[in-house]
Amino acid sequence: MLIARVVGELVATQKHPSHEGRKLLVVQPLNLDGSNRGDAVIALDAVDAGVGDRVLVATEGFSAMTAVGRPNSPIDMAVIGFIDHIDLMPGVS
Amino acid sequence: MYLGRVVGRVWATAKNASLEGQRMLVIQPLTPELRSTGKPLICLDSTGAGAGEIIYWVRGREASIALLPAEPAADTTVVGIVDTIHLPTAPGVGTGEKGAESRPAGAAAGETGAQAALERTEAGPRIAQTGEAGAQSAPDGVPAATNGTQAAPKDPAAPGASRTPTHRKGRRC
Numbered sequence: 360m361l362i363a364r365v366v367g368e369l370v371a372t373q374k375h376p377s378h379e380g381r382k383l384l385v386v387q388p389l390n391l392d393g394s395n396r397g398d399a400v401i402a403l404d405a406v407d408a409g410v411g412d413r414v415l416v417a418t419e420g421f422s423a424m425t426a427v428g429r430p431n432s433p434i435d436m437a438v439i440g441f442i443d444h445i446d447l448m449p450g451v452s
Numbered sequence: 453m454y455l456g457r458v459v460g461r462v463w464a465t466a467k468n469a470s471l472e473g474q475r476m477l478v479i480q481p482l483t484p485e486l487r488s489t490g491k492p493l494i495c496l497d498s499t500g501a502g503a504g505e506i507i508y509w510v511r512g513r514e515a516s517i518a519l520l521p522a523e524p525a526a527d528t529t530v531v532g533i534v535d536t537i538h539l540p541t542a543p544g545v546g547t548g549e550k551g552a553e554s555r556p557a558g559a560a561a562g563e564t565g566a567q568a569a570l571e572r573t574e575a576g577p578r579i580a581q582t583g584e585a586g587a588q589s590a591p592d593g594v595p596a597a598t599n600g601t602q603a604a605p606k607d608p609a610a611p612g613a614s615r616t617p618t619h620r621k622g623r624r625c
Contacts, residue, residue: 367484367539369455371508373499374532375518383453383508385484385537399484401453401508410540420514433498433518433531435510436453 361388361396362442363416365408369401377432384408384438386416391445392452402436403427415440453508453531455482458501462494470524477501477530479509484539495528506534 367385371378382404388396400416405426408414416438417423423437424430460478464471475497481490486506498518501507507530510518515529 367537369508369534370536370538371532371534373501375498378532383532385539398454398481398489401455403453410538420512420517424514431517431520433510433514433529434453435512435514 360422360439361416361418362391362445363388363402363414363438365410365412365414365438366399367410375433377429377434378403381405381427381429382407386414386436386438388416389413391447400436402438403434405437405439406441408438408441413442414438415442453510455484455486455534455537456480456495456507456509456530457482457486457488458503458505458507458530459492460503468525470522471496471526474519474522474524474526475500479507479528479530482506484537493528495530496524496526497530499530499533501530501533506537508532508534 363386365384366387369383369385371383384402384404385399386402387399390396402416403423405428406414416436417426418436420435422439423434424432426437426439427434456479458477459480462476462478464476477495477497478492479495480488480492483489495509496515496519499507509515509528509530511528515526516523518529518531519526
């Protein structure tokens with residue numbers, strides 16, 4: 360799972376039927392210090408997240424499908440939670 | 453899932469039997485600001501996407517699930533055609549900076565980033581043109597796509613690639 364921030368939403372009319380009825384979010388993975396980690400990706404929304412939220416993203420198929428409630432569907436990333444707080448040991452960043 | 457643009461097609465006569473009848477597309481991965489990132493790869497198609505269209509694709513086991521009941525031997529599949537991308541400048545660490553610097557030009561004039569995206573699609577699907585169009589504010593080292601639309605070379609240590617390491621798996625088609 361990754362820490363990420365929701366930076367946008369994506370609209371697609373022509374898509375796999377299993378993606379219908381769920382928001383598609385553009386999420387930017389983050390490092391522990393809050394900086395961007397690689398490029399933003401597209402994730403299906405399982406928790407009703409919105410732009411600006413810091414979220415937990417599942418990046419593996421089974422967990423993403425299960426979270427969204429669509430087993431056996433082509434979903435490899437899903438927003439599965441909101442992050443309220445992260446505690447780190449001193450020196451870790 | 454990842455954003456991409458259809459930049460070509462692939463035909464193969466001799467191939468695994470499970471791939472019979474499947475469309476194969478050459479996809480150039482994109483950032484949400486529609487700048488090219490990483491190297492092109494080959495994806496199967498489940499949506500009927502055509503040249504120049506902005507799409508999103510999945511990687512891994514889910515790629516063949518998208519084409520049930522055929523379940524072809526695929527590791528990347530296009531699963532949706534993008535209409536619009538809304539990229540409001542998000543508050544908080546790591547997003548405001550990027551959004552402000554590299555949103556499509558149309559967004560500043562009150563359009564959504566997506567409208568700008570589609571205009572750019574119509575303007576030309578070629579990778580080089582995409583790079584030029586987005587180059588007005590690309591200071592963060594995103595590699596401009598200089599390679600053509602041929603099959604992606606399997607270079608495991610592409611210097612300057614800003615993708616996360618997991619993305620590299622997606623290149624193996």
